[in-house]
Amino acid sequence: xxxxxxxLNLLVALDALLREANVSRAAMRIGLSQPAASHALxxxxxxxxxxxxxxxxxxxxxxxxAQVLRGPLAQALDQVRGLFIPDDFDALSSERQFRLMMxxxxxxxxxxxxxxxxxxxxxxxxxxxxxxxxPAIFTAEFARTIDLVISIGDAFxxxxxxxxxxxxxxxxxxxxxxxxxKLARREVFLKARHVAVIIRGxxxxxxxxxxxxxxxxRRIALVVPGYIEALHIxxxxxxxxxxxxxxxxxxxxPLSLAxxxxxLDPGIDEQFMFHPxxxxxxxxxxxLRNLMLQTGRELDRPKRKAA
Numbered sequence: 001x002x003x004x005x006x007x008l009n010l011l012v013a014l015d016a017l018l019r020e021a022n023v024s025r026a027a028m029r030i031g032l033s034q035p036a037a038s039h040a041l042x043x044x045x046x047x048x049x050x051x052x053x054x055x056x057x058x059x060x061x062x063x064x065x066a067q068v069l070r071g072p073l074a075q076a077l078d079q080v081r082g083l084f085i086p087d088d089f090d091a092l093s094s095e096r097q098f099r100l101m102m103x104x105x106x107x108x109x110x111x112x113x114x115x116x117x118x119x120x121x122x123x124x125x126x127x128x129x130x131x132x133x134x135p136a137i138f139t140a141e142f143a144r145t146i147d148l149v150i151s152i153g154d155a156f157x158x159x160x161x162x163x164x165x166x167x168x169x170x171x172x173x174x175x176x177x178x179x180x181x182k183l184a185r186r187e188v189f190l191k192a193r194h195v196a197v198i199i200r201g202x203x204x205x206x207x208x209x210x211x212x213x214x215x216x217x218r219r220i221a222l223v224v225p226g227y228i229e230a231l232h233i234x235x236x237x238x239x240x241x242x243x244x245x246x247x248x249x250x251x252x253x254p255l256s257l258a259x260x261x262x263x264l265d266p267g268i269d270e271q272f273m274f275h276p277x278x279x280x281x282x283x284x285x286x287x288l289r290n291l292m293l294q295t296g297r298e299l300d301r302p303k304r305k306a307a
Contacts, residue, residue: 010043010044013030013040014073015073015077016037017041021060023053023060033157053066089284098128098147098284100147100148100149100150101150104229105227106132107129109247110150131200134199137200147279148275151271152271160277161272162273164296167268169244170242171184171241172240172241172242172259173258177240184262189264190219191219192239192240193239194220195222196208196222196241197223197226197227214264221239227247231247232255242262246299275289
């Protein structure tokens with residue numbers, strides 16, 4: 001085998017492919033496009049003289065050679081990474097600033113408990129939160145300034161993805177709404193006047209794409225750029241909005257809102273945390289990511305107890 005044909009990036013791609021056994025997921029894991037990951041797989045097949053991944057029915061499986069490579073390759077890469085790990089992050093004395101990009105609902109749900117932890121563990125650390133923007137307008141120059149992204153399952157090039165918490169959508173209405181719990185009926189739901197939330201970088205409210213695929217159109221009376229704005233409008237009108245249930249619960253008391261189970265359930269929402277590949281082994285980034293993951297898991301904890 002010609003070792004000169006193997007660079008470190010190719011080995012990182014091989015590690016992702018062996019872990020995921022799926023080209024698309026491997027690409028997302030290491031921040032590559034799917035064509036780039038497919039190209040890397042082809043190069044690896046040529047260098048190693050083995051197909052590595054083969055299709056079996058509707059899924060891909062590792063070849064015996066790939067199975068043998070999986071453990072030793074992961075250990076070798078860990079050793080290489082260990083050569084470049086800097087000193088530990090001293091949270092208590094650090095004055096580091098972290099820049100986070102997240103939508104308004106993530107700010108509402110995650111930032112207060114996260115800041116309570118930071119005030120106790122790292123009182124001089126500062127967080128700068130910037131408005132969310134989608135992958136299509138997430139430029140490379142902008143990405144270099146970001147330490148963490150909180151988003152739904154979008155792919156951000158050059159960023160790793162981890163599940164943060166799950167949620168479900170509900171219909172938000174003001175307490176005392178004329179239709180009340182009748183909004184749970186399909187015909188009442190469709191007659192209601194809705195607030196759509198179209199976040200920067202998106203062309204429509206995600207729920208409308210889901211409804212349209214089922215041949216359903218809801219009656220949109222107002223479009224706003226964020227969930228918080230939608231709930232404030234709903235609280236003072238007879239409009240309703242499809243909003244993540246956790247956000248309705250967080251603002252139900254101050255805004256006098258009710259969460260109504262919709263007649264059409266789009267299922268589980270998944271909120272993810274993304275961190276840049278360049279910061280994969282940075283102790284400060286690891287510290288913040290662990291704190292954010294802990295905060296996200298705390299949101300899911302009541303749900304698991306109730307199950």
